[in-house]
Amino acid sequence: MKNLRRKTLAAASAATLGVGLALTGGLAPAAAAGPDTSYLVLAPQGANTSKAAARVAAAKGTVVATYDQIGVLVVRSTNPDFATEVAGAGVESVASTAGLGTALDEGETVEVSAADVASATGDPTKEPLYGQQWDMNMIHVPQAHAVTTGSANVVVGVLDSGISSSHPDLATQIAKDKSTSCIGGVTDTTESAWNPTTSDHGTHVAGTIAAAINGVGVTGIAPGVKVAAVKVVNDGGYIFPEAAVCGFLWAADHGMQLTNNSYYIDPWELNCKNDPRQRPVWQAVQRAIRYSQSKGVLNVASAGNSNYDLAHKITDTGSPNNGTPENREDLTNACLDLPAEAPGVVTVGAVGPTGEKSYYSSYGQGVIDVTAPGGDSRIRTQGASPTSADQILSTTFNTTTKTNGWGYKQGTSMSGPHATGVAALALSAHPGMTPGQLASFLERTSVAQSCPEGVFNLVPLHSNGAHFYDATCSGGARNGFYGAGIVDAYNVVK
Numbered sequence: 001m002k003n004l005r006r007k008t009l010a011a012a013s014a015a016t017l018g019v020g021l022a023l024t025g026g027l028a029p030a031a032a033a034g035p036d037t038s039y040l041v042l043a044p045q046g047a048n049t050s051k052a053a054a055r056v057a058a059a060k061g062t063v064v065a066t067y068d069q070i071g072v073l074v075v076r077s078t079n080p081d082f083a084t085e086v087a088g089a090g091v092e093s094v095a096s097t098a099g100l101g102t103a104l105d106e107g108e109t110v111e112v113s114a115a116d117v118a119s120a121t122g123d124p125t126k127e128p129l130y131g132q133q134w135d136m137n138m139i140h141v142p143q144a145h146a147v148t149t150g151s152a153n154v155v156v157g158v159l160d161s162g163i164s165s166s167h168p169d170l171a172t173q174i175a176k177d178k179s180t181s182c183i184g185g186v187t188d189t190t191e192s193a194w195n196p197t198t199s200d201h202g203t204h205v206a207g208t209i210a211a212a213i214n215g216v217g218v219t220g221i222a223p224g225v226k227v228a229a230v231k232v233v234n235d236g237g238y239i240f241p242e243a244a245v246c247g248f249l250w251a252a253d254h255g256m257q258l259t260n261n262s263y264y265i266d267p268w269e270l271n272c273k274n275d276p277r278q279r280p281v282w283q284a285v286q287r288a289i290r291y292s293q294s295k296g297v298l299n300v301a302s303a304g305n306s307n308y309d310l311a312h313k314i315t316d317t318g319s320p321n322n323g324t325p326e327n328r329e330d331l332t333n334a335c336l337d338l339p340a341e342a343p344g345v346v347t348v349g350a351v352g353p354t355g356e357k358s359y360y361s362s363y364g365q366g367v368i369d370v371t372a373p374g375g376d377s378r379i380r381t382q383g384a385s386p387t388s389a390d391q392i393l394s395t396t397f398n399t400t401t402k403t404n405g406w407g408y409k410q411g412t413s414m415s416g417p418h419a420t421g422v423a424a425l426a427l428s429a430h431p432g433m434t435p436g437q438l439a440s441f442l443e444r445t446s447v448a449q450s451c452p453e454g455v456f457n458l459v460p461l462h463s464n465g466a467h468f469y470d471a472t473c474s475g476g477a478r479n480g481f482y483g484a485g486i487v488d489a490y491n492v493v494k
Contacts, residue, residue, distance in 0.1 A: 034080035038097045038184070040242060040284045043071035043090060051090025059085035065185045065242070067249055070287035074185035074242045095280035097241050109200060109396055110388040111407040127219045129406055132393050134353050135208075135373035139418065141221055144425055144489035149213065150224030151428035156209055156420060157251035157259040157297075159244070160202030161233035162195050164397040167203060167404040169211040169218060170227075178228040178254045185242030187250060194229040199237060200397040202229065204409050205262060207395030208417040209424065217406050218393060221421025221489055225428060228256060232263070239263045241281045244339070248288035252295035257427055259292070260420040261301040261339050262413035268319045269306065270328075270335040282338065289342050298435035300420045301340040302412035303349045304362040307469050310337060311364030311480060341367060346423070346439050349483065350415035352376025353390050355449060357481040359469040361412055365480035369439070370446050372418035372487045375410025419487050426492035445492045446485035448477045 039061065043052040049068055056063055061077035071092075079085065083094050136142065155175050162181075165174055181193035188194075196203055206227045211220035230250055232243040244265050251259045265271065265285060273282040289299060303310065313331040320326065328335075340347045349371040350358040357363065358376040375391035391408035398405060423442050427433060433441065451473035473481040 032080070033078040035098070036076055036078050037082070038240065038242060039075040039077065039082065039086075039094055040097055040245070040280055041073040041075050041086060041094045042092045042280060042283055043073075044092045045071060045287070047071055047090070049073050055086050055088055055091050061086065065246065067245065067288075069249060069253075070245075070284070070291050072245060072284050072287065074246075093280040093283060095241075095277075095284075097281070109204070109407040109409055110391065111396060111398070111405055126215055127213065127217060128215070129218045129393060132389065133218055134389075135392055135418065136219065136221070138353070138355070138373055139221075139422065139486065139488055140490035141219070144493050145213075147490070147493040148224065148425065148429055150210070150222035150425055151431070152224060152226055153431070154222070154225040154258070154424050154427050155256045156225060156227050156424055157230045157247070157256040158202055158206050158209070158227050158417075159230045159232050159247040159251070159259055159261050160205055160263075161199035162197065162202045162231040163206045163227065163229035164200075164203045164395070164404055165191055165195055165229075167207075167395050167397065168216045169214070169395050170203070170206055172212055172214075173206070173210045173220075173223070173227055175226040175228045178226075178256065179230065180250055181231040182243045182246035182250060183231060183234045185240070185246045187246060194231045196397050196399060198235045198399050199233060200399060200407075201233070201262070201409075201413065202231070203397045204392075204394045204407070205260060205413065205417045208392065208414065209260065209421040211395055218395065221418060222424040222428065225424045228254070230259070239265060241265050241284060245284050245288040248285075248292045248297075248299070252292035252297050256297055258420055258423055259297060259299045260417050261299060261345075262411075262416050263302075264304060264340065265338045268316075269304070269337065270313060270316050270319065270331060271338045272331065272335040274334045282336075285338055286342055289339060289345065293344050293435050296435060298346065298423060298438050299339065299342075299344070300346045300348060300416055300423065301342075302416035303340050303347050303368060304337055305360040305411050306362050307360055307471055308337075308362040309364050309471065309480070310341065310362055310367040337362070344435065344439075346370065346419060346442065347483075348372055348412060348416045348419045349481065350374025350376075350410075350412045351449075351482070351486060352378075355486065356452065357471070357473075358410070358412075358415075361415070363471060363473070363480045365475045368480060368483035370419055370443055370484050370487050371449070371482045372415040372422070374412050374415030374418075375408070377410055422487040422489050422492055425489055429493040441492065442487060443484035446483070446487050447491070448485040449479075449482035450477075451475065451479045451481060
């Protein structure tokens with residue numbers, strides 16, 4: 001499953017940079033109302049938003065959320081000329097976010113049957129399904145749990161599609177007083193708002209981080225810590241920039257020390273901050289991330305499932321994913337995978353059960369910080385079938401039957417929460433670390449992996465051709481496939 005998307009869907013719209021104020025004569029006919037559209041309106045860095053709010057009102061817009069901490073307004077307007085008319089004193093830039101959400105490519109969850117759960121035996125944690133959690137042994141979770149299972153003072157924000165508050169492995173793990181929905185850029189703390197409605201992605205992520213040791217189902221990496229649901233994925237499966245901005249600020253202002261982010265923002269998989277269509281989104285997200293870091297939050301993000309070399313961006317043929325893709329050639333490192341490549345964010349690649357780079361995982365020397373188990377169900381020998389047992393087992397919520405369960409997924413969406421869970425254990429064992437110190441500690445305690453020799457050629461056949469997932473690793477002890485290495489739970493607590 002490609003949980004951090006390679007292909008997504010969204011409605012068409014262009015981001016616009018406001019550069020001036022358009023005036024119309026008094027006798028001009030009134031413009032016809034357009035569709036109700038969302039915008040991010042940015043005040044100059046360091047300025048309050050009062051002047052920007054006044055310009056919004058004058059341009060026939062309505063402020064739906066104010067983030068004075070970073071000088072950003074979330075606005076809705078039916079004025080088709082809003083982006084032009086709002087520009088002026090007090091407004092640095094404006095971007096339409098209609099259609100800028102990117103749908104999670106959910107793939108399939110391979111559910112574990114009730115009979116399998118009933119017949120399973122767990123050792124050493126006494127969790128029935130632990131025997132199928134190869135990922136926990138790979139990063140030495142049992143040894144870490146002999147030292148600590150984590151502190152309840154550590155709260156991890158799961159910026160995702162919501163967490164099932166009725167799941168037996170998660171009901172005691174959720175900080176309900178710190179959970180919210182950020183859909184539309186506006187917070188809603190009612191429990192139903194931050195529970196999943198159309199996706200079990202966030203529930204699966206949360207289980208990897210903190211599923212309880214309770215004799216039921218699976219164990220999380222840090223079952224002693226708390227997770228908070230910060231819902232940023234709407235019912236259509238889209239992640240709009242205003243929701244991500246809201247999520248980062250909510251985590252920062254509600255005492256969270258970590259966030260997990262298994263998505264990228266807007267229809268441009270590589271967001272170019274030197275492109276006027278995309279720069280306002282980059283500015284708003286970067287402000288939100290910097291603010292969260294100033295409040296003591298370490299943000300962890302998945303690298304993506306496109307098998308991109310993020311250190312050598314040349315061509316992007318799949319963006320935007322809300323219309324006809326453009327063949328964007330000769331891209332530079334001004335074009336980033338957000339939030340994964342934002343400064344200060346820990347970027348996580350994925351490995352399978354053998355410790356090799358997962359076939360889908362994006363990579364890049366100087367971009368990947370660490371790697372973690374994400375699953376790899378590739379066909380290993382000619383004529384063989386991929387197996388779900390090589391994916392990641394965690395908590396699930398069936399949004400059709402509204403029932404809780406357990407199931408397999410794979411993707412860098414799964415490797416990210418492994419790194420987040422290890423970071424939560426590290427912070428539990430060594431409280432008081434700043435985000436920068438924690439990120440450095442996570443890297444220093446990882447187990448280095450050497451580059452494989454030659455081209456990483458994942459044959460036999462794939463649907464996109466035998467060599468579709470070829471990749472070349474560069475670097476030494478710290479390299480483009482594995483960064484500083486595979487995270488290790490015992491190393492951070494011993």
